[in-house]
Amino acid sequence: MKNPHAPANLDRSVEIFSIGNELLVGQVLDTNTHWLIRSITSVGAHVRRATMIHDDYDEIGTELRAAVARRPRLIITTGGLGPTDDDLTLRAIAAGFNRPLQLDMQALMWVTERYAHIAAIRPNFDASMTESRRKMAYFPAGSRPIYNPSGAAPAMVFEPIEGVTIVSLPGVPSEMKDIYTQSLQPVLAETVGAGGYVERSLVLQQGDESRLAPALIEVQSANPSVYVKSRGQKFEDGHFLTVVLSHGGANLEDVRSTVRAVELLAIERVTALGYIVLRIVGDEVNQ
Numbered sequence: 204m205k206n207p208h209a210p211a212n213l214d215r216s217v218e219i220f221s222i223g224n225e226l227l228v229g230q231v232l233d234t235n236t237h238w239l240i241r242s243i244t245s246v247g248a249h250v251r252r253a254t255m256i257h258d259d260y261d262e263i264g265t266e267l268r269a270a271v272a273r274r275p276r277l278i279i280t281t282g283g284l285g286p287t288d289d290d291l292t293l294r295a296i297a298a299g300f301n302r303p304l305q306l307d308m309q310a311l312m313w314v315t316e317r318y319a320h321i322a323a324i325r326p327n328f329d330a331s332m333t334e335s336r337r338k339m340a341y342f343p344a345g346s347r348p349i350y351n352p353s354g355a356a357p358a359m360v361f362e363p364i365e366g367v368t369i370v371s372l373p374g375v376p377s378e379m380k381d382i383y384t385q386s387l388q389p390v391l392a393e394t395v396g397a398g399g400y401v402e403r404s405l406v407l408q409q410g411d412e413s414r415l416a417p418a419l420i421e422v423q424s425a426n427p428s429v430y431v432k433s434r435g436q437k438f439e440d441g442h443f444l445t446v447v448l449s450h451g452g453a454n455l456e457d458v459r460s461t462v463r464a465v466e467l468l469a470i471e472r473v474t475a476l477g478y479i480v481l482r483i484v485g486d487e488v489n490q
Contacts, residue, residue, distance in 0.1 A: 215248040215395050215453070216275040221255045222263060222282040222292055223374055235281045235372075235379050242383065246391075247398025247451035247458065251275055258289045264299025271367050277394040278367065282374030284356040286335040292371055293359060297343035300363045304341045310348035310357045311340035317355040350386045354378035360390050368394050399455030401462045403485040404436065405446040405469060407478045412444060418472035419446065422465060428452075429465045443481065446473060 219239055225231040233255065240250045251273075256266055263283075270278050283292030297304045315332055322330035339356045342348060346361035351373065359371040370390060372379045383391075415433050423431040429450040436445045448465055452458045470480055 214276055215398075216251045217243050217248055217277045217279065217395060218251055218270050218273070218275045219253040220263075220266060220270070220278070220280045221253070221374075222258065222280055223255075224258045224289070226255050226282075227257055235374065235376055238376070238380065239279060239281075239383070243395060244400050244451055246395055247400055247453055247455075248277075248395040249451070258283060258291060260291055260295045260298065263292060263295035267296060267369065268299055271363050271369075274367060276366065276368070277391075278369045280369070280371045281379055284339065284358070284371060284373045286333075286338055286355070290338075290356075293342060293346075296346075296359075296361065296369065296371065300343065300361075302343040302345055305344050306337075307340055307342045307348050307357075310342060311337065313348070313350060313357050314340050314355055317351075349382060349390070351378055351382055352385055353381045358382045358387065396453060398451060398453040399458050400449070400451035401455075401458050401485070402447065402449040403462055403466055403483060404448075405466070405473065405483055406436075406438070406481045407444045407446065407473065408481060409442065410444050410478060414476060415444075415446065415473060415478075418476060419469070422469045422472055425468055426461060426465050429462060431465070431469070438484075444478075 219236055221233050221236050223231065226233050236253050240253065243250050254266065256262055267278065267280070280292055283290045294304060314336055318330040318332070318336060322328045336355070342359055343361055346359050349358035349360055351357050354373055354375060356373050358373065361369045361371070363369060368390065370387065372382055412433050412435070419431050419433055423429070429448055432447045434445060434447065435442060446469055448462055448469060450458050450462050466483070474480065
């Protein structure tokens with residue numbers, strides 16, 4: 204069912220796929236997805252879906268084809284770009300979209316330089332270009348590599364159909380973040396662009412959350428683009444009931460004014476029920 208709280212600007216929608224058996228057996232905590240969601244939300248774009256996938260050749264291709272059919276503006280995968288045999292993300296993408304794998308000379312140069320650098324600073328390290336290392340320079344036809352400033356495996360940008368971009372990032376969190384914040388910025392500017400996100404919380408005294416429900420439905424209906432949610436929250440001075448208002452978009456000034464209007468309406472409705480707004484806390488992010 205369609206989310207009634209989803210932003211209308213679905214041309215800036217994003218889907219995220221975390222790939223790796225280690226995630227689905229609990230060996231590794233998927234912090235990448237949370238970090239990416241916060242980063243994408245901060246520019247006012249909308250994460251529509253986040254999924255974990257096994258290191259399975261057919262499943263990766265099937266899931267990404269289904270994602271492309273939903274036509275988000277950007278699809279991000281993490282994991283599966285390394286030198287081992289179970290690092291098969293790029294091979295699976297190539298097969299899933301009927302593209303041959305090709306040796307990319309720019310990617311090969313980056314991989315070669317990375318191992319030469321490691322050999323220069325680490326005693327007894329062999330920088331030879333083995334087949335496992337060379338594997339990281341093979342990309343689906345029509346894609347292009349993205350420089351990895353802190354690791355060996357380049358990232359990838361691929362546009363299987365017009366209007367949809369797939370970006371594949373390494374699963375190592377430090378490498379993923381460095382590529383996203385540095386090398387990937389031109390791609391992000393073209394796909395999700397810039398904007399802002401505003402979140403405001405009305406802090407109320409403790410009470411029955413269910414009593415707020417009808418009033419918050421009315422507040423939400425007045426402006427569906429703002430997500431309205433009540434929840435208990437812990438602050439330094441104790442636990443309180445809060446009403447959280449959040450909204451993102453391409454124009455930060457518009458986002459601010461929209462949230463402010465909904466905030467005033469929410470204050471009016473909750474105080475009419477006898478609640479006291481103790482304070483308002485907020486968080487604003489823009490790039």
